[in-house]
Amino acid sequence: VGCSSGNSAAPANGGSSAPAQTPAAEGAGGEVTAQIGVVGFLSGSGAAYGEAQKAGLELALGELNEANKGKLKMELKFEDSGGEKEGAINAVNKLINQDNVVAIIGPTLSGEMFAAGPVANEAEVPIFGISNTSEGINDIGEYVFRNSLPESIAIPTAMKAAVEKKGIKKVALIYASNDDFSVNGYKVMKATAEKMGLEITGEATFSNGDVDFSAQLTKLKQTNPDALLVSALYKEGSMVVKKARELGITATILGGNGFNNPKVFEIAGPAADGLIVATPFSPEKQDEKVQAFVKAFEAKYNKKPDQFAAQAYDSLYIMSQSLLGAGKADREELRNQLAQLKDFTGVSGKLSFDEKRNPIGDAVVVVAKDGKFVPFE
Ligand code: 1QQ
Structure with missing residues (x-):
């Protein structure tokens, strides 16, 4: 790429026997700092998807950094893919090679993940889809995860x-x-x-x-x-x-x-x-966790969260839990922790992964009525 940063990225395909890089150091007092990249459809015809995801992630970030004080501090680095495969590939490359992130959340579209997922997988950087619902996403490789219901x-x-x-x-x-x-x-x-x-x-x-x-x-x-x-x-x-x-x-x-x-x-x-x-998510669901999320989201953004905000919000809780389990901001440790995730309950329901890291969960059926979705019954 012609640009060499002081801290080189993980080897592309394990060709080197050097130990895995630790993308973020342990700070003073044992607090782990973790840089997480986010690739979102933040501009263009589907920008409302990316905006909802960004809102959900930022809400979760505030809550988690408060709750994890002294143990873990997460930082989010947002990149706009424009909903394009090329944009997603460029964003993933930048996050891995320049920003040295420990993991990537996104990209928004399945097509973008099919294009950019292999780049992260080759570099052995966990990449976590929060809205990729197509068949075959997890077949990209061992470093690819998603919490979005297929x-x-x-x-x-x-x-x-x-x-x-x-x-x-x-x-x-x-x-x-x-x-x-x-x-x-x-x-x-x-x-x-x-x-x-x-x-x-x-x-x-x-x-x-x-x-x-x-x-x-x-x-x-x-x-x-x-x-x-x-x-x-x-x-x-x-x-x-x-x-x-x-x-x-x-x-x-x-x-x-x-x-x-x-x-x-x-x-x-x-x-x-x-x-x-x-x-998988309805803001109408009579569930304590869901209603607390809806209330916090409304207080911050003055509107109700959609499915994209909910799955984004859940994904950062999953990252937090997995990073705390890993005890350091290490790509491989984080991947192993993510793979072990069992029975996580988020605002978009209960989540676990099958042997191919596909999410198992339930869908609810909703119907549009007077400007919003209500349960279909
Ligand atoms: C996918 C989707 C889209 C609706 C995300 C915006 O589910 O691309 O898989």
């Missing part, structure tokens, strides 16, 4: 609930074909529909960045589905929902994780009403 769990939960309560028999699908997350969500929707014996009346695609969905939706309307399954990020997804209603599509609309952000109501307006989504 769509393969969330979507079937939502589809089963919707089919049961709405008597759905025929479905049409529409998705963004140039986004890894949206494509994966579509595959899960289709496989679930087939497994449930639903008839698929039609399929259509669009690209992220598109603003006109009339041709696709007009075609799908003619196939007369009982439900429209939408796999997209919030911007395009919300425009699809709005257009579908404008075109007189009355079918139940069901979406994936991309819809778990309040921007949906801003963009789709009243057309969002009735939209069904599965999420």
Whole structure:
């Protein structure tokens, strides 16, 4: 890269027999300082995801640094990926090679993790997804973790609930074909529909960045589905929902994780009403921990947290617990501690990892009503 910092990064693939670097030193009085990098979709069409994640992380950081005084001080270094694979790769490289972080949280999109995860994994730096819901994320390697509930769990939960309560028999699908997350969500929707014996009346695609969905939706309307399954990020997804209603599509609309952000109501307006989504987090949940989080979040930001803020918040608690377990800011120790995580209970529910470090957890099904998501019952 032409730039040599005093403190070189971990070897790219274990070629050297030198002991692993300790990215942050133990400070006076035994307090461990840990620099953690964050890669977020902080600008561009999905910036509300990154903003929610940043808010959740900063809230947790304040609470944890207070609680861990004298033992552990975490510092967050935010990098904006712009939602692009290239941006995510550059951010990960910078955090590892220049900032010498002990671990990375993010990036936001599955596609970004597929691109940047291998870079961190090769460098043996733990990388922790907080919103990557696609299949195959953990297959990148041993240093890759996530607490985000995969769509393969969330979507079937939502589809089963919707089919049961709405008597759905025929479905049409529409998705963004140039986004890894949206494509994966579509595959899960289709496989679930087939497994449930639903008839698929039609399929259509669009690209992220598109603003006109009339041709696709007009075609799908003619196939007369009982439900429209939408796999997209919030911007395009919300425009699809709005257009579908404008075109007189009355079918139940069901979406994936991309819809778990309040921007949906801003963009789709009243057309969002009735939209069904599965999420591991609901601010309405009558649970002490959840309500304490919602209250603290509202006090700091003057709005309710969404799913992205919740999983971000939980991730720093997991980092804190694992760093305290490691007793030092060491990448390999931290990785081992993360891998051992069992039965962590956060605001987005109970979390443990399967043998491939995939999160195991439950989804709740929510429905949009008057500008917010409420339990679907
Ligand atoms: C993924 C997602 C997106 C909705 C994150 C914003 O779940 O990319 O996996």
